[in-house]
Amino acid sequence: MDSMPTAPSSTALIVAAPTRWWRKWWRGLSPTRQDRFAALAPLAAVLMFLAAIVAAFWYLRAEEAEREQEALRRDVEYAQQRVRLRLLERQEQLMRIARDISNQELERAEFVNRAEALISQYPELQAITWIDERRKIRASHAAPTLSSQQLRVAGELLKPGETADTYGLARDLQQPVYAQPAAAKGDASPLLQLQVPLNNQGKFAGVVLGEYSIDSLLRYGTPTEVLARYAVTLMDARNQVLAGTPLPPRNPATQLLPWTPKANEYEVPVSPVGNGLVLRAQAYRTSLGVVGSGLFWLVGTLSAMTAWMLIATWRHTRRRMQAQQALVAETNFRRAMENSILTGMRALDMEGRITYVNAALCQMTGWSEAELVGLKPPYPYWPKEDHESLHAKLRDELSGRSVTGGFQVRVQRKNGTLFDARLYVSPLIDAHGQQTGWMTSMTDITEPNRVRQQLTAAHERFTIVLESLDASVSVAPLGSEELLFANKLYRQWFGSQTAGHLQLVAQAGVLPVASNSGVDDEDGLMGLPTDPLTSARSENAEIYLPDLGKWLEVRSRYLNWVDGRLAQMVIATDITPRRLAEEQAERQAERAQSVSRLITMGEMASSVAHELNQPLTAINNYCSGMVSRIQSGQITEEALLSALQKTAHQAQRAGQIIQRIRAFVKKSEPNRTLADVHSMVSEAVELADIELRRHNVRLTHYIAARLPPVMADTILIEQVLVNLMKNGAESIQQAQRPPSGRSVELRVVPKQTEEGEVVEFSVQDTGKGLAPEVLERLFEAFFSTKQEGMGMGLNLCRSIVESHQGRMQAQNIYNGTEVVGCRFSFWLPLAKLADDTTNSVANEQTPRTIA
Structure with a gap:
């Protein structure tokens, strides 16, 4: 008998629909995407399995941590109750002492005995102090462990600022007040204070101060089973540890891992102190829990290995695909590169x-x-x-x-x-x-x-310009005898070798030397300054080459050569015509100086004649007197000898005057030698004194003691001094000063200037001074304020002083707003003696007046 076909169940229909959809979606994918999903699906399954294991572990670990936290909370609250009861018991005992004191039933001795008994019985009590209403310590007793800085002595006042706020709060509230004072430097441990007010018939009578050791309070107040399981600490309101030892913080890196437990801790304020004292407990880590489980690590290891193998397989497949894609991309890139290059x-x-x-x-x-x-x-x-x-x-x-x-x-x-x-x-x-x-x-x-042709043409133009210069140009590297460049004139003078360049550098003194300013300013390896030489200014020097018979002006500069080496460029210009012109100008100036001296002596001729008339007249009188007395036979041998000696003295005096004037006007080449300042000034004073007496002018001069010698031409400096003193006398004559105000003062003193030590000569008169427009043109050539003057005197004086490396200046002298004279001054540098053993000339001269 045939059986009838059964209808599909609803469950089969529900399963078949997604399956058909899945097959349709899978077949619609490309082979590449199918390979990718096929490789990633097992990996995703393994990762999901590993995530499930981690989630289960995390749940178990969280539940275990919650149980530990609950146990910690109960233990901490139990410890807080024990500490609280201990504080309340000590508070009650201190309040009984305060009540007995307020009822005047307790004297100082009994107070000390009861305090001693409490401190010896309860180790957390460190000190008990009786303080009256004036903040005076009546009595105090402390434990032996209390530091000397924390002891309180009877009879002393409470220190300013110490427990002041708490004392006032206890007085106002009439209730016990807890406080934690700031620990002083060197204190062994922080203390907790309790102030119990004293009330005598409704009036505030002071406080009983009890001080607790926070460390002892933690040690004896916390149950031993809690101290064994947890790290217990007492902290203040600022989270500073007052007693106990907290656990060290865990590594922050491990806290980020999901299976690492967080620090298990709990804290609660200690009453009746309040938030000022916090009890915190941290649980010790006694076991690893599920983390130490071998099963968990075995599953995790196997999952990781499976995931690693799947990832390796997927990466191998991906590399093969990438290699294929890279080969195509490389071929395309090479083709694009060949088509894009300009070569x-x-x-x-x-x-x-x-x-x-x-x-x-x-x-x-x-x-x-x-x-x-x-x-x-x-x-x-x-x-x-x-x-x-x-x-x-x-x-x-x-x-x-x-x-x-x-x-x-x-x-x-x-x-x-x-x-x-x-x-x-x-x-x-x-x-x-x-x-x-x-x-x-x-x-x-x-x-x-x-471009190369243009550069070649530019180089040729540059070379033509350098070859046509009327100056020698050469370039050589430092520390080498190689000649990098030389123009035509250099080759004519020195040839094609570096010897001429080195000769110019050495003779001009432009060799590169190390800086003397300090070690930091020079390179110890090269011996050259650390500052770039190429930015330094060019150095100029004038030298004479006997081989060429020419004067050359040498300029040097450092530059970076084309190959990066540091080189020195030397430019030498022929200045022989200019030097010849300067020498001719110097000879003309010397002749002008001689003419100026002759003019000066011409102006002083009458005074000189008057000066010579006196010794000649005396000689004539002595001779006539001796002839008359010899003829009459009335002269003795002694009188004749005395008359002849006086005659010879007058003749010698006249000869000295003539020789001095002759030496002054004699034309000679400048001869700078070591000159004695005292002798030089004395000669000039004797020459100028004749002219000053003719104008009825008084001359005063002062020479400082022990002046060193100067390197100078004596005749030229005497000419300057005579000219300045004569000009001063003429200025006084033009100003028509009275006889008491007609004086010229010459001073010679040492002076310190920016150039060093010098000798200053100053001539000061009492004339009418110089007008502002005259001061501006005073030293110009051919400028004179005299109608018959040539305008060469002061110009020559300044030239003479400057040729001696000195300086000259003039200034008016004022008395308020009135000009009462003029002062000319110049200075000469001291002689540079080669031998340090040369003795300086020591001449002491006191001021004297010549009428």
Whole structure:
């Protein structure tokens, strides 16, 4: 009997529908995507399994941590109750003491005894102090463990600021007040204070201060079973540990791991102290829990290994696909690169046939790839007139005799224009190491050739300019005898060697030397300044070369040569005509000085004649008197000898006056020697004194003691002094000063200036001074305030002083707003003695007045 077909159940229909959808979706994927999903599906399953294991562990670990936290909370609250009861017991005992004191039932001795008993019985109590309403300590007793800085002495006042706020709060509230004072430096442990107010018939009578050791309170107030299971600490409101030792913080890196438990801790404030004292407990980690389970690690390790193997398989498949894609991309990239470079590429086989050209070569020549590939020489881009030379180069190229640096050729474009190109040839080797031809690269060098020609022309112009200079120019590197550059004039003077350059550098004194300012300013390896020499200013010097018979002005500068070396450039200019002109000007100045002295003596002629008249008249009188007395026979031998001696003295005096005047006006070459300042000034004073007496002017001079000698021409300096003193006398004469106000003062003193130690000469008169417009032009040549003056005196004086490396100046002297005279001054530098043993001239001169 045939059975009837059964209808499909509803469950089968529910399962069949997603299956059909899954098959349809899977068949619609590409093979690549199917491979990817096939590799990732097992990996996803393993990762989901591992995630389930981790979630289960996490749930168990969280439940275990919650139980530990609940146990910790109960233990901490139990410990807090024990500490609270202990504080309330001590508070009650202190309140009984305060009540007895308020009822006047307790004296100081009894207070100390009861305090001692409490402190010895309860180790957390450290001190008990009785303080009256004036904050004066009536009595106090402390434990032996209390530091000396925390002891309180009876009779002393409570220190300012110490427990001041708590004392006032206890007085206002009339209730016990807890406080924690700031620990002083060096305290062994922090304290907790309890202030119980004293009430005497409704009035505040002070406080009983009890001080607890917070460490002892934790040690004896906390149950031992709690201390054994947890790290218990007491903290203040700022979370600073007051007693106990907290657990060190765990590594922050391990806290980020999901299976690492967090620190199990709980804290609660301790009443009746309040938030100022917090009890905190931290649980010790006694076991690893589920983390130490071998089953968990075994499952995790197997899951990780399975995931690693699946990932490795997937990565291997992916690398093969990537390698295939990279090969296609590399081929496309090389083709794009060959078509985008500006260098033309050409491949030849062993017979010279073109097998490959890139787009750049086609663009250069104008010929397409189809027109060039397969051709043999001559190629269409060869100019007809260069066929023979290009055939020879191609034969060298095919035979392997090509030039390493390439060679330059001319190339003809399809439109007939020519351009310059450089060809580089290299063998073409295939993948098996066999040479299949030659690869040639072509670069258009038309523009570089044009730039090179312009640079060559610019260099030629630069060389022509340097060769035509009327100065010698040479460049040489430092520390070497190589001559980098020399122009035509240098070669005419010194040849083509470095000797002339080194001679100029050495004789001009422009050698590079190390800085003396300090070690930090110089390079210890090179001995040169650390500052760049190329930024230094050029140095000038004037030298004379006997071999050339020329005076040269030498200028030097440091520069960086084209190869990076530090070099020195020396420019030498012929200044012989200028030096000859300067020497001629010096000779003219010397003649002007002689003429000025003659003019000065001409003006002083009458005074000189009057000065000579006195000794000549005395000689005549002595001779006439002796003749008369000899004729009459009335003279003795002693009287005759005395008269002859006086006659000889007067004759000697007249001769000295004539010799001094003759030496003053005598023309001679400047002769600078070590000059005695005292002798030089004395000679000038005697010469000028004649003129000053003629004008009825009094001369006063002062020379400082022990003046060192100066390097000077004595006659020229005497001329300056005589001229200045004579001008002062003439200024006084023009001002018509009374006899008491007609004086000229000469002072010679040492002075310190920026240039060093000098000797200053100053001539001060009592004339009418100089007008402002005269001061501006005082030292100009041919400028004079005298109607008969030539305007050469002061100009020559300043020239003489400056030739001695000195300075001259003039200034008016004021008495309020009135000009009462003028002062001329100049200074000369001290002589630079080579021998330090030379004794300085010591002349002491006191001020004297010459009428």
